[in-house]
Amino acid sequence: xxxxxxxxxxxxxxxxxxxxxxxxxxxxxxxxxxxxxxxxxxxxxxxxxxxxxxxxxxxxxxxxxxxxxxxxxxxxxxxxxxxxxxxxxxxxxxxxxxxxxxxxxxxxxxxxxxxxxxxxxxxxxxxxxxxxxxxxxxxxxxxxxxxxxxxxxxxxxxxxxxxxxxxxxxxxxxxxxxxxxxxxxxxxxxxxxxxxxxxxxxxxxxxxxxxxxxxxxxxxxxxxxxxxxxxxxxxxxxxxxxxxxxxxxxxxxxxxxx
Numbered sequence: 001x002x003x004x005x006x007x008x009x010x011x012x013x014x015x016x017x018x019x020x021x022x023x024x025x026x027x028x029x030x031x032x033x034x035x036x037x038x039x040x041x042x043x044x045x046x047x048x049x050x051x052x053x054x055x056x057x058x059x060x061x062x063x064x065x066x067x068x069x070x071x072x073x074x075x076x077x078x079x080x081x082x083x084x085x086x087x088x089x090x091x092x093x094x095x096x097x098x099x100x101x102x103x104x105x106x107x108x109x110x111x112x113x114x115x116x117x118x119x120x121x122x123x124x125x126x127x128x129x130x131x132x133x134x135x136x137x138x139x140x141x142x143x144x145x146x147x148x149x150x151x152x153x154x155x156x157x158x159x160x161x162x163x164x165x166x167x168x169x170x171x172x173x174x175x176x177x178x179x180x181x182x183x184x185x186x187x188x189x190x191x192x193x194x195x196x197x198x199x200x201x202x203x204x205x206x207x208x209x210x211x212x213x214x215x216x217x218x219x220x221x222x223x224x225x226x227x228x229x230x231x232x233x234x235x236x237x238x239x240x241x242x243x244x245x246x247x248x249x250x251x252x253x254x255x256x257x258x
Contacts, residue, residue: 043112045077048160053083053090056164060087063171067180070100073167074107075159083163095128104129104141104174106166110159123155125166133179141173 048056060071064087072086072094086094086105094103110123127142145151148169155162175182 043114045075045082045110045112045159047075047083048085048164052160052164053085056168057085057087057089059168060171063087063183066183067171067174068102069171069174069180070094070097070103071167071170072103072105073163074105075163076107076109078109078111083160085164085167100130102130102132104133104138104170104179106142106145106163106170108155108159108163108166110155121156123152123159125150125152125155127170137177137179140177141170144173144176145169 056073064070070087072088072092073084074081074093075083084091084093086092086097086100086103088094088097088099094100094105097103105128106125107128108123108125110121112121113119125142125145127138127145129138145166148165150162150166150169171180171183174180
């Protein structure tokens, strides 16, 4: 083998080695990047939007004027209070407010976990009231929320929508158990404006985001392996051609001498 051929072969070998190391690095790095992405995924519980809060407060105020009971909500992200409001206004609780001697409040604690966690997202819902309201009356109010689709799944999927919607349902449920006269205008959204439905699938996407990134990473690694194989095959074909031509030339010269 000539010096030129040896140098070309060494260069080809170095190029192949570099490509192999690139593929190996990607094979190791992609899962690490996926882990970082999943680990950095936000698990913060979303609060009610400004529109939701602004639409809820007037409905509660109308119900309070007609029934004499204050209504409010409290939303927690684990143990942290992230949203509170009532017929008195956004960010104004009914509990312990002298303007509301008689009140009912719906509360929810929502817990989001990362996609890599074995624990599932969860929510707990409760209804509390002032001392003059019996617990026996509050229990059917809390259980009645499920009739309006306001169960744990709804609070996990759309916490902000669910907590404000649940608060507007309290006057209707309070009337059902005999705590007050019916106040239908306060228990339903404004006429002609249907309540927005919770968007489905956002939690499903969050739980499976890691799988999507993993699949994309594996496809990338597979594509790189194919590229390395094709390039190496092309190099072998290009390397074989000159060798064959050199051999044919040598054979021809031998015949001429003969």
